[in-house]
Amino acid sequence: TRLGLRSPEVVEQEFGGDVRDFPTVVAGYRKALARHGLLDFDEQILGAIEILCRDPEARAAARRACQVVLVDEFQDLTPAHVLLVRLLAGPEANVFGVGDDDQTIYGYAGASPAWLIDYADLFPGSGSHDLTVNYRCAAPVVDGARTLLGHNRHRIAKTIHSSAQREPEDGALDLVSGPDPTALTCDAVQALVDDGVPPSDIAVLTRVNATLLGPALSLDASGMASTKPVDLRFLERTGVSAVLSWLRLATAPEQRLPGRDLGVAVRRPPRGVRPNLVDWIVEKPSLREIAALANRLNSEKDQVRVEDFVADLEQLRALAEGGAETAKLIVAIRDIVGLGSALDNRLDASRRSVDRSAHGDDVAALLAVAALEPDAERFPSWLAERLEHSVHDPAGVQLSTTHRVKGREWPHVIVHDATTGLFPHRLASDVEEERRVFHVAVTRSSQRTLVVAGVPASPFVEQLHTEADPEAPEPEPVAPQRSDSSGEVRTKKVERPEGPVADALRTWRFEKARAAKMPAYVIFSDATLAQLAERLPSDERALLRISGIGPVKVERYGEEILAIIAEHRDP
Structure with missing residues (x-):
């Protein structure tokens, strides 16, 4: 809001109101700085x-x-x-x-x-x-980068070429692809070291930091020195913590389910289970007792939610008892239990940029290292041990995201996991910037760049060798936008909504605000209430499409809002 010269009110609206009363927070923070001379x-x-x-x-x-x-x-x-x-x-x-x-x-x-x-x-x-000579990179890398950037429409027209003093170098830009990018990357690193390349002359670059977990732990397991891009804080990430809790519950003795993990799993993915009901669940050491608790509940909704949780856990435990290894169980947690869609559609729904790993990237990172410890019961403790004891070696292979290394160079660069969903990142709205990120990664080498792609490969890989069609229509943004072409959030005069739904929502907002001792607009603005009354959303995904509502407010108020709308809307 400050360096962007944007109103805190506009920023709050654009990000779905995830920070309560953001304009007051910004003003208070600036006053506190001034008061303390900071x-x-x-x-x-x-x-x-x-x-x-x-x-x-x-x-x-x-x-x-x-x-x-x-x-x-x-x-x-x-x-x-x-x-x-x-x-x-x-x-x-x-x-x-x-x-x-x-x-x-x-x-x-x-x-x-x-x-x-x-x-x-x-x-x-x-x-x-214009400075048109690239003195760093070999000619094939320069030519590939030039062809790639030709697909961008918003740029200064220029033709970059390599230095005439450099000899032609075969294989200076190469590609390998396959279903296991981590194994391909580590094999490429080992081959370079076997050829006499010092590890510090090799950089492995990728889009987001979590994706480096696979190369980091795999290189460490093989005895190859490297930097340490991921540490124990990774285990505190919401998606990671949830996956590990589900794994422990899937492999724990039936009569000794860990209470802490029950508390995490029953809330991830969100089920709308009330906090006091979560407290009761964590006190039950077995699925049989949790199922019995569900039968004693007066609320049918509560009963169904607890029964669904029990069913998910029973299914996961059956897979584990049948010998499923770590990777298969993580896929089940992501797809069958539904953690993956919850992370993408709720926790990451309000992201407007990808300046750090998304929660879905964290789960993918766990899958990338699952084969290193296939025993699902041991996997959580194994991961913690590896993250705690792995050594950061500045003289080793350099592991980094592209954003951290602009301006730097190495003789050998491996662009890791150039896969659809990462390049461009699935949550990014600006494909041209994503293409520039890929270009920066490719051009960090002074001798050779190897692009390692998963399946399906990033579209940028083909664009390294395919000229752009100047007649092709300009692509649409890949992520939903809440702003117009000027970058300003659309605003208009808000008419006071009428009708039973609007009246019920206003009454609910007043009572919530009074109980929380805060202004009513902090709960929801008039504009947000008007959209709720007009659109009448029927599920959480529809709620997230309303300006002023983000994952935090869905978590906090979503169930109550949907119940009010269902009760008061016209039949």
Whole structure:
């Protein structure tokens, strides 16, 4: 909200109201910083802008001191940075910007290729000088990257070529694919080391950090030194914790089900089980006692929810008793129990960018290492032991996400798991930025890049060798958008909804707000209530499509809202 120069109210609406009263939080945070005489990085920029805008003397003094402004990595600026540069430069606009629009990969932080594409509009009278030689990469890598980027529409037209001083190098850009990308990546690393390449000259790069779990543990198991991209904190991730709890419940003695794991599993995936009912369930050490509890419940809804939980756990335990190994049980937890769809449709539903691993990526990471410990009973403790005792070795193979290594290079780069769903990431809305991320990964090598793809391979793999069709229509965003083309969330005057559903929702909101001692709009805004009364959603997925409602509010209020709508809507 600060570096993006966006209203907290707009940001709160766009992200589905997941943070209670976000505008008040932002204002309170800024006041607390000022009260204690503190600054964070964002406040340095925003505070400087505010001073330069309101104080002519300060603005004049700053411009005298900044007669020429040199900005490197110009494409990585945020809207606030660009405004600050323009305020410092003043009418003279003596700004020397250095950057590459094709390396704009921090869109989640506000970076945009537009800063370079529209440079002449930002700084009238400016000229340009293209740097068209890639001195780092071999010719096949440069040619592949150029062909790949030709599929982007929003970029500065240019033709990059390799240095004429380099000899042609066969195999400098290669591809292997198969159903087990982790094994392929580790085999490629071992082959390079066997050929005499120092481990520190090899980088394994991928889209999100969780995907590095497989290579990290597999290399560690083979005795290959590497950096440590994943640590014990991984076990605290919601999806990971849930999978491990289900595994422990599937393999525990029938009369000694761990209470803590019962408490996690009955809530993941969410079933709408009341907190006090969860407390009763965790006190029952066996499925038989939990089933008996369900039979004693007065509420039919509660009874069905507990019975469904028992049925899921019985099915999973039957698989385990039948000899199912770790991977098969994790797939069952994801697909049969329904944890996978719950993570994608609820916890990750409000994501507008992929600046870190999604919960679904975490489950995929567990599957990638499941074969290393096929005994499902041992898997949770084995994983904790490996994460605790694996060694971070800076002289080993470098394991990293692409976002962390822009500007760096290694002789040998392996782009790991270039698979549909990761490149481009399934939750990302900007395919062109995802293509730029892939381009940055491919071009980190000075000698050779190997792309390791799963099944099905990323569409970007083919685009390394296939020229773009200039007549092809521009692709639509791959993720649902809640904003118009200007980037601003659509707003309009909210009419007060009428009817029994609207009245019941207003009464419910008033009572909730009074009980929580907070303003009613913090529960739901008038605009959100109007959409509820108009659209009459009948399930949680429909609730998530309403602006102002995100996974947190569905978790908190979803069941009550759906019950009110079902009770008061016209038959």
